[in-house]
Amino acid sequence: MSTYRYQLIQKSWGISIEIRASIEVSAVRNPSNGDSRVWRFLSIDDLNDMPRLRSAPVREVRLTEHLLYLSGEEQQYLQKGLELVSDQLPPQQNIVVTVEDLNFNETDYQPEGLALALAGLLQQHFHLRDVHVPVHYLPEQNRYYFDFEHARFPV
Secondary structure, eight states: OEEEEEEEESSSOEEEEEEEEEEEEEEOOOTTTTOTHHHHTOOHHHHHTHHHHSOOOOEEEEEOGGGTTSOHHHHHHHHHHHHHHGGGSOTTEEEEEEEEEEEEOGGGOOTTHHHHHHHHHHHHHHTOOOOBOOEEEETTTTEEEEOGGGOBOOO
């Protein structure tokens, strides 16, 4: 079980989210493992396109039963957190993150923070480079704007 706290404070208030999750890692199976019949019927075109024939790694976020109350938007932000760091994850590993618990104060919360909480958890667990998502406070809306389109990895 891993725990990570995402915090952002730029003005008189901020965002603070603690996430606890278990992370399962397993090897990606080659579709031919243990079955030589798969290779018997490959054409020359198939052999030239071998990367396409390999199974793609599974990258998935799951919720424990007591977190199923999260809205579709909140679940999408958790998935976004996985996507933010997916290029740095081991390429031939399936990774399933099961979110066990979330702690936050409603007054210090925006659902976008879930993405950075999950990304931070994975960065900590796998020793990945930090991802930088520009965040700007919008006083007229009294909320933070997360610019996911311009996320980058500082050198």
